[in-house]
Amino acid sequence: MSVATQPIPIFPPTAAIPLRAMPLAPLSLALTAACRRISRAHPGLIRRLGEHDHCAFALDPTDLPVVLLLEPNGGVPRLRVMRGEVASDARISGPLAALIGLVHGAFDGDALFFSRDLVISGDTGAALALRNAVDDAELDLAEEFSAMTGPLAAPMRRIFAMAERRTGVALTRPEEAGTW
DSSP states (O other): OOGGGSOOOOOOHHHHHHHHHSOSHHHHHHHHHHHHHHHHHOTHHHHTTGGGTTOOEEEEETTSSOEEEEEOGGGSOEEEEEOSOOOOSEEEEEOHHHHHHHHHTOSOHHHHHHTTSSEEEEOHHHHHHHHHHHHHHTOOHHHHHHHTTGGGHHHHHHHHHHHHHHHOOOOSOOTTOOOO
16 A cells, blocks of 8 residues: 555654744754755755745644744745744645655645645745645655765664654655655
């Protein structure tokens, strides 16, 4: 059974409790550094956003008490982890596993949208540009994050593979990845 035909895993509420109290600045700094590395490795990602390369995108994992605010800034991206209401040009909301699965092409975005597992609000043109940019880049977040660890890349790949098997969350790009 492929990832796309399984139910969308929901992040366990008890596992999300630390995000309610922990300082978010270090996580924001780390994710910003990762976004900048990814944008350097995939320069077409920002170019593909076109006129939306300065839009603010709220990525709202509905099963977590935080929102990710992605600001491409014309090629110098910033990703902030925030609590509460976040002003943005476009908002994409859904379970964390669905949002990650969209990046990897494991879920069909249209199907998630029409089933209401994914909600898009604000500038839908900007959201569509982000979708197309990410889809075109064929990102594999597990591979990107593993590569950042240098000599620990191989063990990190094994950790991501184990986590993917145990959680059902598409942490890597499947061979037969579809489009969202």
